[in-house]
Amino acid sequence: MNRLITIAISHYCEKARWALDWLKVPYVEESHAPVFHRLTTRRLGGKSVPVLVTESGVFTDSRDILHHIDAIATTERHLYPSDPQLRSQVEQLEELFDRKLGVYVRQWGYYYRIGDLEALQEMWSNGATQLEQVGVKVAFPVMRQIVKRAYDVSAASAASSLTEVRQIFELVSQRLSGDRSYLVGDKFTAADLTFAALASPVLRPKQHPIQLTQAGKPNEEMAAVIKELRKTKAGKFALRLYQEQRHNNSDQ
Ligand SMILES: N[C@@H](CCC(=O)N[C@@H](CS)C(=O)NCC(=O)O)C(=O)O
Structure with a gap:
């Protein structure tokens, strides 16, 4: 397996x-x-x-x-088009989202979380073994320092990250103009999936398989940004993809 x-x-x-x-x-x-x-x-x-x-x-x-x-995959559908030109467009977008969107979304989110012991403990312990959950409690101050340093978490980096996230959302919104259903061609591809998955922390789609409880709920400032981004064309697009394309293996 x-x-x-x-x-x-x-x-x-x-x-x-x-x-x-x-x-x-x-x-x-x-x-x-x-x-x-x-x-x-x-x-x-x-x-x-x-x-x-x-x-x-x-x-x-x-x-x-x-x-x-x-x-x-043995399915008929695929995440990468067989047409080389379309495939190359999918790969370029995927790379952009991987290198930028995912990194900036994380840097922005951690800024609001890094001082919140309860939220971080819930987020970090999710799905981990009992032993690791105890480890998180014990090593928490050290872990927090490691994460803060690794992702360069600060007020300044959070602000510039948000600017970058907004720019990528703008680019995606523009690409979808003319009522296109997907970023490349006329089918769901790895570009769409990557955008929606990496944008999920700033959109919080209800179909996301990991749902945090009260402790992990966004604070007011985060909620305002989530609300703003959900209203954009790109945000609505990602939420639609979660609704239409996000099912578990067991659902199908
Ligand atoms: N380019 C990698 C990036 C993955 C990534 O940044 N993963 C983070 C979690 S969000 C991670 O594992 N960070 C801890 C580490 O690098 O040890 C990919 O697309 O798989």
């Missing part, structure tokens, strides 16, 4: 999880708390999550995971 190694709340992990579900590739998810995930990813020759462990190899980046599962 394929194993998907994740930090449950990670939006890059949601990207891989969604792709596996959409292509009906069977897998089991093994979630870890941040920092503790390294014990597993390092053993597998990677660093970050998601990592997909399959019979034919280990894939340590979400893009490699999508490419691999799209190639082996």
